[in-house]
Amino acid sequence: MPDTHPIARKLDGRADATRRRILEAALAEFAEKGLAGARVDEIAARADANKRMIYAYYGSKEDLWLSVLEQAYTAKRDREHALDVQALPPRDAMAKLVSFNLRYTAAHPEFVALLNDENLNRAAHLKRSEEVQALYTPLLDTLRAVLARGEAEGAFRRGVDPMQLYITLVGIGHFYVANSHTLSTIFGSGLTTKKALAAREAHCVDVVLGYLRP
Amino acid sequence: MPDTHPIARKLDGRADATRRRILEAALAEFAEKGLAGARVDEIAARADANKRMIYAYYGSKEDLWLSVLEQAYTAKRDREHALDVQALPPRDAMAKLVSFNLRYTAAHPEFVALLNDENLNRAAHLKRSEEVQALYTPLLDTLRAVLARGEAEGAFRRGVDPMQLYITLVGIGHFYVANSHTLSTIFGSGLTTKKALAAREAHCVDVVLGYLRP
DNA sequence: CCAATAAGTAACCAACCAGTTATTTACATG
DNA sequence: CATGTAAATAACTGGTTGGTTACTTATTGG
Structure with a gap:
């Protein structure tokens, strides 16, 4: 189904963008400080996203x-x-x-x-x-x-x-x-x-x- | 002065032993978990020393x-x-x-x-x-x-x-x-x-x- | 045995931090 | 424009953690 519901598309688009921003921010933070040194709050700030979304998307x-x-x-x-x-x-x-x-x-x-x-x-x-x-x-x-x-x-x-x-x-x-x-x-x-x-x-x-x- | 005060010798000996135990424990803990992942309490426990002594000896x-x-x-x-x-x-x-x-x-x-x-x-x-x-x-x-x-x-x-x-x-x-x-x-x-x-x-x-x- | 000092201890604290809860906002459709 | 749902937010929580304070124990010369 290449043509999904436009609603889903739009929402997915925004959600995907947030997901991607979080992933990029996490890459930077983790690479800079390691797993133990990285801070979830800092990742959220770098991604310009809410911390809650990190847990929603990545667990x-x-x-x-x-x-x-x-x-x-x-x-x-x-x-x-x-x-x-x-x-x-x-x-x-x-x-x-x-x-x-x-x-x-x-x-x-x-x-x-x-x-x-x-x-x-x-x-x-x-x-x-x-x-x-x-x-x-x-x-x-x-x-x-x-x-x-x-x-x-x-x-x-x-x-x-x-x-x-x-x-x-x-x-x-x-x-x-x-x-x-x-x-x-x-x-x-x-x-x-x-x-x-x-x-x-x-x-x-x-x-x-x-x-x-x- | 190879022959320092016996009191200093004895105490230094005990202190040095503690210092060494702390250093060895810290090496193990740091190598295992990195600087950010290592825990000072854990180092003290491994060294069988009091946490306070870590700060007294190493700052x-x-x-x-x-x-x-x-x-x-x-x-x-x-x-x-x-x-x-x-x-x-x-x-x-x-x-x-x-x-x-x-x-x-x-x-x-x-x-x-x-x-x-x-x-x-x-x-x-x-x-x-x-x-x-x-x-x-x-x-x-x-x-x-x-x-x-x-x-x-x-x-x-x-x-x-x-x-x-x-x-x-x-x-x-x-x-x-x-x-x-x-x-x-x-x-x-x-x-x-x-x-x-x-x-x-x-x-x-x-x-x-x-x-x-x- | 007692004073002086070094070594060691237990309990505590304030900041931090991963993870949650309750709530609000954005948006496509009928 | 009302409605249902996905996305996002702010505020909070309980456990953790680096570091500290007040106190006790050990040692030995006088």
Whole structure:
């Protein structure tokens, strides 16, 4: 039924807008302060919504956290899915995967913050998520395919475990973004400038491609 | 004055023991729940001490957090300082640095948790730490020396940025430990078994040495 | 044994905070 | 314009939590 009742449409539209504002505000608040540090009142204020609506739409603070987390996963999954590297030679394809990951991570520190805090909570919320799909990561499949192709063509070394490489590939970007503040106390601030990010991107590509040489 | 008043000694001894119990309890509580999620009452209970003593000895929850953080840094720094790799050939030395880092990280997930939470707080506490020494990391100096030696001997590729390599080396261990719970939802649990850690260690060494080949 | 001081305790408090209740407002339709 | 319903609001509540106050216990030199 694409043509639902106009009344429902209109009301849904307003309600949906509120839902979306709450979700966006929650993302910002949770990413900034973590689950325990975030304040429901503050989320309501940021969303310019009444606190009651948060409970009406999302049930509880923890349920809201899970919704935010699932949405963040979905957003990244969508971007990963849009990656098309199968036409590229293995080394170019791999370079693109590494670059994509670093750029996405740097552009979405909220995702990094959410992930860290969810791990602090032993992934308790994700584990009870019904959207198991949220955990599926297209990047892993793509990586596996590129790796297999590169091995077959002799472009990559043999015997590389896709899981290990995936964790390494994601980790070298994630750690840089997640710990930029403490790293800044060691190396001086300026790790998040365009120039510094470009240098990090080049290094990450170098590391992965350098390692994969036969 | 090695022989201070016995009265002071005895009392200091009892006081120091309480201080230490509080610090240990705080480390456990903070690592488990983060700064915002940790409860001062719970720390007092874990330490089998009165809450008042926490404030007498450490001033406030945030000051206690900083003390815990500094102690964790100091502990790691001490272990890094005990590393002696200058007598080893560059590749062996580098392998030892990578192995050390992964093992230390895996053995001290509390340090990882503290670091993540401190970064969530934009390193606000470390930045106002008077023990600037806490930020100094011997591993970086050692890495720099090994890298220079390996380059000079032709064992490593040229032009590697020590900072980038340091971040990569630490990151590939840190991310694995910090995100083991969400990674487990993807790859199935069992990432922290002895076997899995040995596999990760081997991979990390392979990546760094593979990358550094000339 | 007694004074002096350090260490430790129990009870308390005010601010905070997740979650609720009672009520009002907005809006499409008959 | 009256009416039913979805959306939104203000005010409140009970438990929690960082921090404090007033008081007790332990230790030892004189």
